[in-house]
Amino acid sequence: MPFPCETGNVHGNDSTRAGRPRHPRRVIRRAAWRRQNGGKQLDTRRRSPRRGPGGDRLRHMQAGSTGSRPATRGRGVRRAAPRNHPAQRHAGARAFVSRTRVRVPRVSDGLVVRERLTALHLGATPVSLVCAPAGSGKTILVVDWARRAAERGERVAWVGLDESDDRPYEFWSALIDALIEAAPADAADELDQLSPPRDRVEPRFITALTEVLDATQPVRWLVLDDLHRIRSADVLAGLESLLNDLPPGLGVVLISRHEPELNLHRLRLTGTLRDIRTDDLAFTEAEASELFERVGSSLSPLDLARVVGRTEGWAAGLRLAAVSLSGSSDPSGFLAQFEGDRREVADYLFTEVVQHLPEHTYEFLLRTCTPEQLSVDLAAELSGQADAGKILDRLCRQNALVVQSGDTSWYRYHSLMRSYLTAALAREDVEAPRHQHAAAARWFDAADQPLVAIEHALQAGDDDYLVRMLRARGLRLILSGHAPTVRDAITRAGTAARRDPGVVTIAALAMLDLSDPVAADEQLAALTRLGPPEDARLAAMRAAAVVSRALLGGDVAKALRATGILDLSLSGDPDVDLIVLIQRGPARMRGGDYTRAIADLEHALELARAQGYDEAVLTTLAQLSGITGAACDFPATQSWTSQAIEYASPRGWADSPRLAYAYLLAAWTAFQTCDDQTQAEYAGRAIHALPDAGNVEVEVGVRSMHALARFEASTGEARRQAVADFREVWSSPMADQVSPAMVGYATPQEIRLALAVGENDWATDAVERAARLVPDSAEALTMRAHLLYARGRATEARRLLTTALQADLTVHQESTIVAANVLAAVVDSGQDNPTRAFESLRRALDWAATRNFRRPFVDAWREVEPLLRTHQGRFGHSEGFVTALLEREQPERSELADISTLSPREIELLRDLPSPLSVKEIAAARGVSVNTIKTHLGAVYRKLGVSGRFAAIREGREHGLL
Secondary structure, three states: OOOOOOOOOOOOOOOOOOOOOOOOOOOOOHHHHHHHOOOOOOOOOOOOOOEOOOOOEOOOOOOOOOOOOOOOOOOOOOOOOOOOOOOOOOOOOOOOOOHHHHOOOEOOOOOOOOHHHHHHOOOOOOEEEEEOOOOOOHHHHHHHHHHHHHHOOOOEEEEEOOHHHOOHHHHHHHHHHHHHHHOOHHHHHHHOOOOOOOOOOOHHHHHHHHHHHHHHOOOOEEEEEOHHHOOOHHHHHHHHHHHHOOOOOOEEEEEEOOOOOOOOHHHHHOOOEEEEOHHHHOOOHHHHHHHHHHOOOOOOHHHHHHHHHHHOOOHHHHHHHHHHHOOOOOHHHHHHOOOOOHHHHHHHHHHHHHHOOOHHHHHHHHHOOOOOOEEHHHHHHHHOOOOHHHHHHHHHHOOOOEEEOOOOOEEEEOHHHHHHHHHHHHHHOOOHHHHHHHHHHHHHHHOOOHHHHHHHHHHHOOHHHHHHHHHHHHHHHHHOOOHHHHHHHHHHOOHHHHOOHHHHHHHHHHHHHOOOHHHHHHHHHHHHHHOOOOOHHHHHHHHHHHHHHHHHHOOHHHHHHHHOHHHOOOOOOHHHHHHHHHHHHHHHHHOOOHHHHHHHHHHHHHHHHHHOOHHHHHHHHHHHHHHHHHOOOHHHHHHHHHHHHHHHHHHOOOOOHHHHHHHHHHHHHHHHOOOHHHHHHHHHHHHHHOOOOOOHHHHHHHHHHHHHHHHHHOOHHHHHHHHHHHHHHHHOHHHHHOOHHHHHHHHHHHHHHHHHOOOHHHHHHHHHHHHHHOOOEHHHHHHHHHHHHHOOOHHHHHHHHHHHOOOOOEOOOOHHHHHHHHHHHHHHHHOOOHHHHHHHHHHHHHHHHHHOOOHHHHHOHHHHHHHHHHHOOOOHHHHHHHHHHHHOOOOOOOOHHHHOOOOHHHHHHHHHOOOOOOHHHHHHHHOOOHHHHHHHHHHHHHHHOOOOHHHHHHHHHHOOOO
16 A cells, blocks of 8 residues: 555665775785784794694694585675676675685696596486585585586586575575576576575575576586585575476586485485485595595505595595695505594594694794685785795695685685684784784775675674774665674674664664664664764764664654654765665655655665665665555556566565565555456565565555455455454554554545445444544545445535535545545435536546546446446546546446445344344334335345345345345
8 A cells, every 4th residue: 555655674785885896905015914913023933833831732623524625604705797797787686705605616636536426426317415524525526527517518506605605695695696607698697687585485586596597597507515504494495496496407416514404305206316425425445546646645555455444435534644645754654643433533634734734834824814715915914925825826736725716816724724723823822813803804894895804803802993894884784785794793792892872873773674673672772872973974874763663663753853854964975865865755755745755765766776775776666656655646656666576576576575565555556546456466465575574554554455355356254354354454553553644545445345244333443543543634534424424324424525625624645535526426416416416526537537546436336337427528638537437347346335335224134134034023023114124125135236035145145244
């Protein structure tokens, strides 16, 4: 329904400047390192990190296996489209994804080709699952297979998953970026329009993705590496849906340490899935021999059998042993010391690898170990070594410590190695990890990667720097769709940071963006305790937060008075101005200032598009639909709702909660213009997309429209239940928080529906509620007149209509005047006053014709149709509209207007008809004469359009009266 605009919730697009990588700075030498570390001198003294305070050798702190490919844990930079690329301006909103995670990893020349696996398993079925413990060689196997597929001309999309992908938004962002990375340009353009769901399963998104994959066939293979990091039920449900409906020509390879929580049994039963397990991946002696030879360690058959037996063919153990043996003069003695199960072997091998590294290499690893992703330039800055790229390249070629992606400037350490190095660094200097995190935070901030920078600032415990970052970057991150990250960062921050007024303001906006009013109230209360805002920027942001909270469900008028947002001047900061405008628009509408409300939102739409905030664009389009609907400009409402739906669909947002408002307005406009099919379609979509928590106005409107659509499409008891559901919505406390525009649109329909099923008391309750919510208004008087006319009190109804049509009376929406004039024409015609009936009808048509506003005429069609035909040709510029009404095939239940005029006594009589009592017995039971009962029965039969008792019973049941 065209009610006040949706929530103040604002989401944005991930393809903004806040998330695009800038080219990293070049090598910064030691002087810069000292500046970023508080003047601390870079310590280059030679030391042995291998001895603890007591002189004993330090062993690795974490026992267990290690993989052949370092895990990716950080969130990096989302790949930006090339300059002037046609998809750049219309890219969907997605999380930032490092390019290193969406490219097939590179492996060294020491790769052992394992033909028996690639020939027998991978690619033999549409889905392959490579499932084995960490370090079993899963990733290296699939990398080799992917390289061969690429040589055959088959495109391979690769996703290296990490813990941060355990949410729908991040997971599907990474998958889409991987597809884009591998796809040809035309297919990449189509994929780049997709935007993933934020925090739940959205089947339409999966459908949209599948359709794009089917239509464009961008890749032959999709690889999901480290799938065991994904535990989210929503993510797994979406992935399961994709696997069960794979487009022809697309194969998927899943790599996981353990069986993923997916229902794969069906795929196995149908032969769609092939498993590769631990036993398959175990190295044979021949393969192990080739592995050792490639790193320059030739083993005797006895030593080879020993190491394969003790490691059970575990790839990580063999590879680490081979790296360690490359400089050993006594391989047999080295291998003879291997004892215990796999965990002990892993612990021992890890320690021995580190011990055999050159001193300067180990020192380099210590000075660069905190970032989860490491560029050559960042490594040079942290270590102070200009040859950082050469060192990283050498480590990468060793195939055990570092993984390099197709982009040769980015690397990442194996997660176990990183944890060992970080612990070793802390043992040397407890403050060293914090200093390194602080330096990394500043580097990523300067490289325009604020999400990574915030994480490093948190790890550094640098509250002052974190506060500066959140104040400068927080609003942009919220607008670009990263409210969860901002919320989590503030939650983890120190007490001092969480008490900063700027941070608290950002926290409140983040909570509101996530539709968490309880948490938002806590932050707004904290702001009140902190006192007035310190500058105009914070004042504007706080005002937007207060109004946004009121729009979610509260006293909007009080919020407007408290903030003065209606008179607030724009600052020139596009982000601050956007957050103000996107709240001020619906706030103006609450006061009936539609013109300036539309102006504010059109300005907000311009800013959101310029900044690339996709979700803010969608929100603004929906709000413009609502405001033009409240202003009764139905053609404009149809235009804005169409734009919103068309904007959302290619981005995979068909089921998005922020599209619920647009669907509602589309349904309501279709209802007012009597497009029943469109109304039913969009009412269904609106209830499906309705969020669990959000704007009260939207929820009341969507639930009311859904009940109305069900009423129009149902019969009998189902129809009565639809009316009961409509009444339940408006009997809840939420009804007290909605706008006058919504009351003016919805309550007349509630009255009509209640009368149609014979519930006169429900209709009376609705009239009394309207008198309380919109007192002394044309709406309240028109509704009461409708009820009086239905009860046969036409003279009293006409007196109220005369008052309602006075020029000095409050009118919340102009369509009320049309409805009042239509009812006045009906009453005047019934009282044999044709001249006045024609004038009332003409006034109604003058306004309704230009807006195709048909509903009031159709609702009273039995009485209105004769008037239209009698005066056809006298309506001037409205004549075309009248002709269209008369030519339109009326719904099967156009007689509802007569049914609604059944008096309470006639309804009571109708409900006596199914009884076995005769007419005479009914008269006796009611204490009236038989002639009186017959007179009332005649009126009932006439209004129902029937000629007898049994037909009246059938019609009464059809319309929910019995």
